[in-house]
Amino acid sequence: MLSKTAIQFIKSLQDKKQRQKYDQFVVEGEKSIAELLKSSYKIVKLVAINSWVAENQLFIKGLECIEVTEEELKKISFHQAPQRVLAVVKIPQFNQHLSADEYTLALDEIQDPGNLGTIIRIADWYGIKKLICSKGCTDVYNPKCISATMGSFLRVEVVYADIIQLAEQYQLPLIVTSFDGENVHTFQTMQKGMIVIGNEGHGVSKEIMQRATYKLTIPKIGGAESLNAAVSTAIVLDNLVR
Amino acid sequence: MLSKTAIQFIKSLQDKKQRQKYDQFVVEGEKSIAELLKSSYKIVKLVAINSWVAENQLFIKGLECIEVTEEELKKISFHQAPQRVLAVVKIPQFNQHLSADEYTLALDEIQDPGNLGTIIRIADWYGIKKLICSKGCTDVYNPKCISATMGSFLRVEVVYADIIQLAEQYQLPLIVTSFDGENVHTFQTMQKGMIVIGNEGHGVSKEIMQRATYKLTIPKIGGAESLNAAVSTAIVLDNLVR
Structure with a gap:
């Protein structure tokens, strides 16, 4: 279950100022999150419904994962019909180095x-x-x-x-x-x-x-x-x- | 000024069934309507604010044109910030003839x-x-x-x-x-x-x-x-x- 504060915090990340303040953003969608889990991006927390958690036990070891109902997920989702999982992710810092060998x-x-x-x-x-x-x-x-x-x-x-x-x-x-x-x-x-x-x-x-x-x-x-x-x-x- | 019935009718054309029933659709935007006026499309009626009508007198001769306030235009527009004119247009019928000389x-x-x-x-x-x-x-x-x-x-x-x-x-x-x-x-x-x-x-x-x-x-x-x-x-x- 998500606390009221957690709900408010995740929703607040729809706002750029909040994202910059906390250096965090939200990723939604099962496919994106499957790829995210294989990437070097730092996941702060996952919020998912029961069935997704059960299917993805192996991939989310060591990560904070809050189980919620579909109704709760809908409350924090940016989408009208949210998929089963949402991730709060650390904004990465990339260097400005450019190569003359690539466009x-x-x-x-x-x-x-x-x-x-x-x-x-x-x-x-x-x-x-x-x-x-x-x-x-x-x-x-x-x-x-x-x-x-x-x-x-x-x-x-x-x-x-x-x-x-x-x-x-x-x-x-x-x-x-x-x-x-x-x-x-x-x-x-x-x-x-x-x-x-x-x-x-x-x-x-x-x-x-x-x-x-x-x-x-x-x-x-x-x-x-x-x-x-x-x-x-x-x-x-x-x-x-x- | 637009009657209540006219407002309702134009707004109803956002719905496909209504468009098909009356064979009419709505075009918005000054640029699109400038092109529309030069085309062979049949304009049923124009709804525009005063300044647009004054500037386009020459191009709208013989067409029904209802002058409205910005507030009235906003009521019938599909856009949050409507441009100065909207047209109700007859849906054209095109033949199915295809040419083997063109894609x-x-x-x-x-x-x-x-x-x-x-x-x-x-x-x-x-x-x-x-x-x-x-x-x-x-x-x-x-x-x-x-x-x-x-x-x-x-x-x-x-x-x-x-x-x-x-x-x-x-x-x-x-x-x-x-x-x-x-x-x-x-x-x-x-x-x-x-x-x-x-x-x-x-x-x-x-x-x-x-x-x-x-x-x-x-x-x-x-x-x-x-x-x-x-x-x-x-x-x-x-x-x-x-």
């Missing part, structure tokens, strides 16, 4: 947690290991974002930093999508760099656009004015990382 | 209106003119879907029909994504066909998979188990329609 993805002011989560899932598909978020991006530990990653947050290290500063520090070319760039289908470079995806409404900032080493365009055949940020990410990665 | 996109049981809208926007970007939805797909005239298309619903004709039957009737090859198919990066065909995207959870149905002429795989480099339906659509179209 890095950088997001400039992405606002929507669902978009950020979808982009992390796409990055993971294409083997991107490091994602730089500008300081104005939405918080990766937002439950909507974590849920949209479908477990991929465990394989992509997200670091909040200044995009231009990092690119300069590691002497990485900045690769930016723009309406007047080179065709992404024929673009080739020997130098792997930092692929920057811009804000949902305004694209990448002026400062980044001015310093872009390469500008890429996704050729358009029909009438739509633009593609959304996650879709653009997927197409650029599919063309560059192959 | 057709078909969706098998897509459930989420946001996904359907995003896919319509992607289809429009790649110049796809006809989208076949299986009968179990979510309704394209759902306000969430229309909103996610960002106006692209005006350029992509959506027809609800049996995918296999139509492909057979027009002798179109079925091109399906699968985990064990040909690499979408190197796949080539002279024959343009029907590209089928499957349900968010289960992919394409057994029946369609069994009849697939070509199976395509999006090569994966990293750890994510899958890509979402809209992202898969974008990558397949970007590789095939170029």
Whole structure:
């Protein structure tokens, strides 16, 4: 059974300030938690219903696990129809080291947690290991974002930093999508760099656009004015990382 | 000013049954409505605030336009922060004719209106003119879907029909994504066909998979188990329609 304080605490982690204060966030969903248990993430506590606990005895040895009823789980869950388990997890600290041998993805002011989560899932598909978020991006530990990653947050290290500063520090070319760039289908470079995806409404900032080493365009055949940020990410990665 | 009956009627169009009963749906957003006014869609009525009406006098000649206050608009809008205008529009009837000279996109049981809208926007970007939805797909005239298309619903004709039957009737090859198919990066065909995207959870149905002429795989480099339906659509179209 969960105490009133525990219920309040877990629910409070839906709020970014609270997550930052306690350095903790919430993961939900059986599949994500199965992967979480195999990862190096530090689990603070599990909250699960009886049947899940019985099935997962072997995997949760040594972890604090509170058994609850479905009704109790519903009280703390972010989802309307919660799955059988929820985990409170320590927010990890990743270093800012970037490699010139691999593409890095950088997001400039992405606002929507669902978009950020979808982009992390796409990055993971294409083997991107490091994602730089500008300081104005939405918080990766937002439950909507974590849920949209479908477990991929465990394989992509997200670091909040200044995009231009990092690119300069590691002497990485900045690769930016723009309406007047080179065709992404024929673009080739020997130098792997930092692929920057811009804000949902305004694209990448002026400062980044001015310093872009390469500008890429996704050729358009029909009438739509633009593609959304996650879709653009997927197409650029599919063309560059192959 | 809007009568109580009119308010109730417009709000009721958020419900599929009502839309089908009256053959009408709602479009919101200034940009979508600017495009709508230039299209061949039949506008039943506009509901707008004063400033919008003043700016658009020239474009709305001959159309019924009810002026309302912002508060009234909020009452009928699907959005929390409605833009200045909303239109009630006649649902168009498109023929089922398919051309073997162009790719057709078909969706098998897509459930989420946001996904359907995003896919319509992607289809429009790649110049796809006809989208076949299986009968179990979510309704394209759902306000969430229309909103996610960002106006692209005006350029992509959506027809609800049996995918296999139509492909057979027009002798179109079925091109399906699968985990064990040909690499979408190197796949080539002279024959343009029907590209089928499957349900968010289960992919394409057994029946369609069994009849697939070509199976395509999006090569994966990293750890994510899958890509979402809209992202898969974008990558397949970007590789095939170029």
